[in-house]
Amino acid sequence: MRKLMVFNSMSLDGFIADSKGDMSWAHQQDQEWNSFVAGNASGQAVLVFGRKTYEMMAGYWPTPMAAENAPVVAKRMNELQKIVFSQTMEKALWHNTTLLKGQLGEEVERLKRQPGPDLVILGSASIVTQLSNARLIDEYQVALAPIVLGGGRSMFVAMREKLALRLASTRSFRNGTVFLTYHRA
Numbered sequence: 001m002r003k004l005m006v007f008n009s010m011s012l013d014g015f016i017a018d019s020k021g022d023m024s025w026a027h028q029q030d031q032e033w034n035s036f037v038a039g040n041a042s043g044q045a046v047l048v049f050g051r052k053t054y055e056m057m058a059g060y061w062p063t064p065m066a067a068e069n070a071p072v073v074a075k076r077m078n079e080l081q082k083i084v085f086s087q088t089m090e091k092a093l094w095h096n097t098t099l100l101k102g103q104l105g106e107e108v109e110r111l112k113r114q115p116g117p118d119l120v121i122l123g124s125a126s127i128v129t130q131l132s133n134a135r136l137i138d139e140y141q142v143a144l145a146p147i148v149l150g151g152g153r154s155m156f157v158a159m160r161e162k163l164a165l166r167l168a169s170t171r172s173f174r175n176g177t178v179f180l181t182y183h184r185a
Contacts, residue, residue, distance in 0.1 A: 003118040004048075004108060005139040006128050007040070008155055012144065015152030016125055023123075025147050030175040038072040044117040047077070051086035053123035058094035083111070083119075085127060105134045112136070128155040132163055139183055140165060146176030 008016045009026030017023045049057060060066050061077040082097040085104055092099040100107050108131060111119060121128055121137075131137050132155075156163075164185035171179045 002112045002114065002116060003138040004112060004121070004131065004136055005045075005118060005141060006121045006137055006155070007141040007143075008121075008123065008128070009143040009145055010155075011147050011149040011152070013148045013150065014154055014156075015149045016123065016155050017153040018149045019151045019153075021153070025149070026143070026145055028145075028175050028177070030173065030177075033173050033175050033177055034070070036171075036173070036179070038070070045080060045120040046111075046117055047080050047082045048119050048121045048124070048127070049082065049084045050124035050127040051084060051089055054082075054084040054086070054092070054094070054097075057122070058092075058097075062094065081117075104130055105136060108134075108136050125153050125155040125157065129158045132156065133158075133160050135163075135184065137184070139168070139181060142180045142182070144178045144180060 009023070010016055011018075011025070016026075018025070057077065061074050066074040066077075078095055080096065082092075082094060083100055084092050084097055085100050085107070087101055089099055104127065108119075121131070128137070165182035166185045168181040168183050170181075173179070
């Protein structure tokens, strides 16, 4: 069975975007971190998005700026299979994207049962919350950034009850980022 994972950068005070939706603080120009991210991008996965994150990603990764700033990551983001969950979108135009309009939990359970690479949610706070509440996420990968935002968007804002996690691994970087991997307890 496929695993469902989350990969998000998070501020020290628990936000994945600031109060204006900005996430530029998470994209540090640091060789060690950039090599790690490029290595992660070289793996096999199906990327999973909600509409807002999908529109942001689709507006950046296919551009010449993305290819110049992060060529390895841009190439993989454009090549990998992508799924976007949305009730309002009519079609998804980014290369290799499937639009799903069904009930989120049921669709994810169906996807997890299918053969293929693991599923990785990027951003998409409301989807992370919904799937965490449904106990469908197997692994949380958090890049804890050395910044305090003072407010913003949390990927756990609407949790109905506590979610116990078990620390699986840690890695620290010279830029102050700590990469944490948790499994459901």
